[in-house]
Amino acid sequence: MPHPFVVLMGKAVRYAARLRGGGSALPGLFVEKISPDFIKNTLAPLPHGVVVISGTNGKTTTTKMVVALLEAQGLRVFTNRTGSNFTRGVAAALLKEVDMKGNLAADIAVLELDEAHAVKFVQTIPPRYSLILNVMRDQLDRFGEIDATAQMLEKITSATSEAIVLNREDPRIRRIGDHDAAHRVSYFGLSDDLLATFPNDDDMRNSSIKTTQRPNADVLLSSYEHDSATFKIAGKDYTTSLKITGVYNVFNAAAAIALTQTVLDNEFNIQKTMDALAEVTPAFGRGETLRIGGQPLELVLVKNPSGFRLGLKSFSPTGYATMIAINDNYADGRDMSWLWDVDFDSLANEGVSEVSGVRAYDMALRLQYDEVAITHIEPELSIALRQFIETNKDTPKRIYCTYTAMLTLRKELSKMTKVEVIS
Amino acid sequence: MSRPIHILQLYPQDMNIYGDHGNVLVLKRRLEWYGYEPIVTEYNVGDPFPKTVDIVIGGGGQDSGQEKIHKDLLKIAPKLRELADNNVPILVVCGLYQLFGNYFQTSKNTRLDGIGILDVETHGTNERLIGNIVTSTESFGEIIGYENHSGQTTLGQNVQPFATVIKGAGNNSQDGHEGARYKNVIGTYLHGSILPKNPQLADYFIEVAVRQRYEDFTPNVIDDLFTELARDVARERPR
DSSP: HHHHHHHHHHHHHHHHHHHTTOOOOOHHHHHHHOOOHHEEEEHOTTTTEEEEESSOHHHHHHHHHHHHHHHHTTOOOOOOOOOSSSHHHHHHHHHHHHHHHOOOOOOOEEOOOOOHHHHHHHHHHHEEEEEEEEOOOHHHHHHOOOHHHHHHHHHHHOOSEEEEEEETTTTHHHHHHTOSSEEEEEEEEOHHHHHHTOOSOOOOOOTOOOOSSSOSSSSSEEEETEEEEEEETTEEEEEEEOOOOSHHHHHHHHHHHHHHHHHHGOOOHHHHHHHHHOOOOOOOEEEEEETTTTTOOOOOOOOSHHHHHHHHHHHHOTTTEEEEEOOOOOOOSSGGGGGGGOOOOTTTTEEEEESSTHHHHHHEEEEEEEOOOOEESSSSHHHHHHHHHHHHTTOOEEEOHHHHHHOOOOOHHHHSSOOOOOO | OOOOOEEEEOOOOTTTTSSHHHHHHHHHHHHHHTOOOEEEEEEEETTTOOOOEEEEEEOOOOHHHHHHHHHHHHHHHHHHHHHHHTTOOOETHHHHHHHSSSEEEEETTTTTEEESSSOOOEEEEEEEEEEEEEEEEEEEEEEEEEEEEEEEEEEEEEEEEEEEEEESSSSSSSEEEEEETTEEEEEOOBBBHHHOHHHHHHHHHHHHHHHHHSSOOOOOOOHHHHHHHHHHHHHHSSO
16 A cells, blocks of 8 residues: 555544543554555654663663754654554654654654564564663563573564664673674673662672673763762763652663763764753653652652562652552553562552552562551552542652553542653 | 571572572572571582582583583583482472473584483474463372473473363473473473472472471461462463
8 A cells, every 4th residue: 555545544444443542552553554664654754763672670760861862963863652662652643743644753763672672673673772671570471481582582683784872781682792793782881889779680689799791882871879870981070960860770771871972973072961961851751750749759660570679769768658559450460470570679668558459468468478558459550549648748759660551540639739641 | 596507509500590599589588587597508500519418409500511511511510410319309390390300402403411310301492382371180289380391391201281171382392281290390481480389399309308307397388369360360371
């Protein structure tokens, strides 16, 4: 089918879907069906090509940072900012951005893709650059095992035409670079001091620092305090203030800088990059802060044990009321084993005010074995949220939640305060 | 009044993929709540094998983890066999369940010899048996968990199935039973983790271990309300 017709019909479906108040993926699914080449044809003319960002944790925040950094240096960037990181999510986002002739006014596309979908995507659309963040235990019931997921990620780098950016501190990701001779390889890393506070799945139960030989990091996160960070780039230290929070988000800032440097090469401007980074705000549900009744309420998305452990480590519970909401829908992962790989000792002093979600009692059981006190357990999210806010009127609040629990909570919160609408 | 009970955790570095830490934590806490002093020894490849062992726990791993520990496991096999024959409670989940059997033949046809404490054999397949699972046992009632394995296990003459499957797959896609039992050695595919969701099993291990060391066992009462409620939800969740 000729390109303009596909665009026209896709836009019509998108309009109809929005009238119905439906999801963002339907128009993408439609275009995918009637013209499998739609994405390829639309992205092919971009002068700087396509960037794929994948890995278990931090894709959304990192993509948001990369887009901001590239835009700050004058590039027009297309991205799938809906957080729908499947192929049809990309198609849906493209439909929104293209003109009626199907042309995309952009210099580069920056796409976050889920590991399994990225493998299929790169077969039809080989990226010019790829950034691989990490591989951790996420939804093992979907992908099987970590090593299998690492192999998927390697397929993404193999399909990349020009340059790849890798996490030096993740042994399975670093290994991809060890036997890659076909690309420019760039690494982002952590100083030894920070590395000690940054567990990966292999040393989860064993906090000794890795002393194995690591390649030189092109961008290194040297130090981090709650609202500023210092990065070492080409041997020189650069300090900037930050709006993003949590050490794992800040580590991903190093990834975003390394990718920006790789894409722009000689045109890369460090000062502009630092200035833009200082202004980036957290992506939704990744440490974003809302206000309820004059008090801050933070949403922290937790998808897997390493993410949950880093979240607990990044945000001090002192002075905060804590709620935990655990669902087990397909997008969350059905297996509850992962809760047993997180230590909740850090919450023992303050206790947990509210436990909710489909698997509220699994979470309560987990807390019982870490001897953490619980005030309320209420599986129904909307009731739990109101109870949580009511009980802790004058206290700052923090909610750790799985993906689908977060979507429900945001919907409930939007009835009480201004919440960024994701469409 | 410290009455120690020694828990041996097998290969936590390489075989800990599905919340196996939860099983150790549950034994540890319940022993404390019952008034005993749990002493957990982590045994990894090359470590000295501890002299005193009252309970053994071992978990699941990836294929790469199984290969890493394989040689070492064969080395300590006689010691584990002696513990098993002396009725010491041993729980092995997933990967170590397979290696406690006679052999594990991977889907690529390489064969890892097991240590043969459980008369079972496992063949790797391309079919992944995955999802919530509910089973029933004569000794422990209903056992609820989550399974995720592509190895399919068949039982030999000298071993009993651990449980009968009510919902889910179990050892393989045909036989309708789950896990295997020899004396107090239980091999199972259930995680989730299995002991938090099934404290009756944890208490059996504890009681056997305590009676063998101290003869008498008079436990305090533990409030298992959260467990009951979590089981009620898990039982009804989609596969």
